[in-house]
Structure formats: structure tokens, C-alpha cells
Amino acid sequence: xxxxxQNPRYLITVTGKKLTVTCSQNMNHEYxxxxxxxxxxxxRQIYYSMNVEVTDKGDVPEGYKxxxxxxxxFPLILESPSPNQTSxxxxxxxxxxxxxxxYTFGSGTRLTVV
Amino acid sequence: xxKVVQSPLSLVVHEGDTxxxxxSYEVTNFRSLLWYKQEKKAPTFLFMLTxxxxxxxxxxxxxxxxxxxLFSILNITATQTGDSAIYLCALPFSGTYKYIFxxxxxxxxxx
Numbered sequence: 001x002x003x004x005x006q007n008p009r010y011l012i013t014v015t016g017k018k019l020t021v022t023c024s025q026n027m028n029h030e031y032x033x034x035x036x037x038x039x040x041x042x043x044r045q046i047y048y049s050m051n052v053e054v055t056d057k058g059d060v061p062e063g064y065k066x067x068x069x070x071x072x073x074f075p076l077i078l079e080s081p082s083p084n085q086t087s088x089x090x091x092x093x094x095x096x097x098x099x100x101x102x103y104t105f106g107s108g109t110r111l112t113v114v
Numbered sequence: 115x116x117k118v119v120q121s122p123l124s125l126v127v128h129e130g131d132t133x134x135x136x137x138s139y140e141v142t143n144f145r146s147l148l149w150y151k152q153e154k155k156a157p158t159f160l161f162m163l164t165x166x167x168x169x170x171x172x173x174x175x176x177x178x179x180x181x182x183x184l185f186s187i188l189n190i191t192a193t194q195t196g197d198s199a200i201y202l203c204a205l206p207f208s209g210t211y212k213y214i215f216x217x218x219x220x221x222x223x224x225x
Contacts, residue, residue: 031211042217043157043202050211058212090156102148102159 002027006091006106013081013113021076021109023091031094032074033058033103034066036087043090049074081113116141116207120216127193128224135188135219137203147186149177150202152218157202160188193223 004025013019025032033048035058045058049068063085065077074093078085088110092103121136139147146164150157161170166181174193179186190197200218207214 033213035215040217043204043215045213045215048211048213056211059214102150102162103157105156105158107155 002104004091004093004104004106006089006109008109009107010110011112013111015082015113016080019078019081019111021078021089021091021111023074023076023106024072025074025091025093025104026072027093027095027104028071029093029095029104030071032068033092033094034064034074034076035090035092036060036085037090037108038087046076046089081111083113085111086113087111116205116214118203118205118214118216120201120203120219122219123217124220124222126222126224129194131193131223132189132191133193133221135190135201135221136185137188137216138185139203139205140184141205141207141214144181145206147179148204149186149188150204152200152202153198160201190221193221195223195225197221198223 007022030051034046035043037043044060046064047066049055052071055066068074088108090108091106094103117140119138148162149160161177163179166179169176169178174191177188200220202215202218204213204215
């Protein structure tokens with residue numbers, strides 16, 4: 001089944017403790033992206049990647065890191081999480097930058113930083 | 115500054131009603147506009163629009179783009195409770211692969 005898999009689905013952590021949210025897709029998509037979704041603010045793009053070893057900042061990259069060493073994986077790293085990073089995170093992938101074909105989204109990771 | 119504004123923010127209707135959701139945008143070098151439906155989990159892709167005046171249709175949902183007036187509408191006819199969701203529109207930032215999403219319209223359909 002074609003899908004984007006995120007792990008974990010839920011995570012509660014403490015301020016400052018490094019964490020990684022994994023994202024993997026099995027559709028051979030070049031384009032992958034991370035979003036966070038907050039009430040009243042909608043979906044905001046954190047980072048995106050056009051292909052292996054090619055990444056760029058989205059709207060709200062501060063406090064996040066990404067890497068794209070393999071085509072299928074695009075992990076999101078929070079080196080020192082803070083409470084303002086409490087949010088619902090989505091990973092997405094697509095062909096052609098998603099412009100012509102839309103994205104496939106993962107099921108989301110709900111992160112709480114206390 | 116590129117931006118996407120959706121209206122209304124929230125809408126409550128009864129089953130059988132027709133609804134029209136709006137997405138206004140300001141982006142330079144327009145390429146495409148995408149509509150998504152988000153229920154409890156991840157957004158799912160509905161439509162991609164690139165040309166003005168050409169309606170995209172899928173069952174009771176349809177969408178059209180007006181590139182002159184810089185907006186798109188999403189119509190849902192004969193609404194059902196299963197249409198209850200947040201509807202999002204998104205556009206790529208001019209000249210990049212960055213995307214901007216509107217804040218969405220929350221639709222609730224009452225039985």
C-alpha cells in the first residue's frame with residue numbers, strides 16, 4: 001500500500017531533550033516536506049526536500065533540523081525542544097514537488113513538550 | 115507578501131444543503147492551487163487547479179479557479195455528515211517549492 005509512515009504517533013517529552021520524528025515513504029517520491037499544524041494558524045511548512053541531499057527551509061524552520069540521506073526517509077530532528085514546539089506534525093511526499101499531483105500526508109505526530 | 119485567505123472560518127449546515135468555500139490568494143507567478151480535505155487525521159488531496167474557468171468535479175464536490183480575481187471556490191452539493199471536515203487550500207510560493215496553506219474552513223454538517 002502506498003503510504004507515508006510517521007513515528008511516533010504521540011510523544012510527550014521534556015524541554016531540552018533531543019528527539020527525532022521519523023518519516024518514510026514507499027512511493028519513490030522525490031519531494032518530501034514537514035509541516036506543523038496549530039489552531040488558528042493552519043499548516044505551516046518547516047522544511048522540504050527536493051531530492052536526496054537537497055533540503056531547504058520552509059516558513060518556520062527555527063528549532064528544527066532535517067536530513068535526506070535516502071530517498072525514502074526524511075527525519076525531523078528537534079535538538080532542544082521547547083514548549084512552543086508543542087504541535088501536530090505532518091510529513092508529506094509528492095511527485096513533481098506536489099504541484100501537479102498533490103501530496104500524500106502521513107497520519108501525523110502529536111508532540112507535547114513540557 | 116504571498117498569502118492565502120480562506121473564508122468562512124467555520125460553517126455549520128444541515129444535511130442536503132449546498133456550501134461554497136472560498137480561497138483567495140496573492141502569489142506572484144501563480145502555478146497551481148490545491149484543495150485538501152482534513153478529517154480527523156492527515157489531509158487528503160481533492161483537486162489541483164491550474165487554469166482559470168475550468169471546473170474540476172468529483173461526485174458532489176467541484177472546484178473552479180478565477181485567475182483574474184485571484185480566488186477559487188469549492189462547492190459541495192447535497193452535503194452529508196461525512197463531509198464534516200476542515201477544507202484547506204494551498205499554493206506554492208512563487209518560484210519555489212515552498213507551500214503556503216490557508217488556515218482552512220471548518221465545515222460541520224448536521225444530520
